[in-house]
Amino acid sequence: GYLAISGVPHNLTYGDHVPRKGALVAQNLRELLGNDAFKSLMTGFLQAHAFNAMTSLDLQDYITNNSTIDATDFFNSWVFHGGFPDYSIRAMSFEPNGNNYEVTLQLLQKQNHAPHAFGQTPLALTFYGENFEQSSHVVLADSGFTQATFTVPFVPVFVNLNPNNKLMCACT
Numbered sequence: 001g002y003l004a005i006s007g008v009p010h011n012l013t014y015g016d017h018v019p020r021k022g023a024l025v026a027q028n029l030r031e032l033l034g035n036d037a038f039k040s041l042m043t044g045f046l047q048a049h050a051f052n053a054m055t056s057l058d059l060q061d062y063i064t065n066n067s068t069i070d071a072t073d074f075f076n077s078w079v080f081h082g083g084f085p086d087y088s089i090r091a092m093s094f095e096p097n098g099n100n101y102e103v104t105l106q107l108l109q110k111q112n113h114a115p116h117a118f119g120q121t122p123l124a125l126t127f128y129g130e131n132f133e134q135s136s137h138v139v140l141a142d143s144g145f146t147q148a149t150f151t152v153p154f155v156p157v158f159v160n161l162n163p164n165n166k167l168m169c170a171c172t
Contacts, residue, residue, distance in 0.1 A: 002113035073119030083114025
């Protein structure tokens with residue numbers, strides 16, 4: 001379904017929704033924080049709350065207080081509300097800048113049964129040149145529309161959004 005994973009009704013607690021969406025949320029949180037920070041924060045959180053009741057809000061606050069990330073938007077979107085986002089490239093343009101090219105992308109977010117646009121979503125992008133050159137970047141999408149500019153060392157002929165499917169969305 002399209003339920004939040006925090007506050008799941010009791011009759012659905014032991015269904016497959018929480019494990020499935022929970023795994024998706026954990027993967028996306030790992031993408032936001034980075035592998036090392038994710039491992040360190042999860043270990044620290046479990047040690048700090050050992051043998052105590054824990055809530056999603058406790059985890060959100062722990063991440064916010066022990067990292068450079070304010071996890072509020074992420075948790076509001078991925079944990080406390082239902083649904084999923086999907087991302088697409090609306091437009092790409094580029095201009096020469098010395099030996100490089102300034103590439104401007106317009107990214108759209110659509111919601112699948114979500115009440116609002118998802119915030120703090122790290123979107124991986126790989127630009128390709130005509131000789132299969134690659135230049136990889138990450139942009140943090142914070143609304144339904146994100147415009148970002150990147151510098152690449154070749155004429156971009158193709159861009160791949162979420163190239164390794166590390167971010168779990170409504171569509172991969």
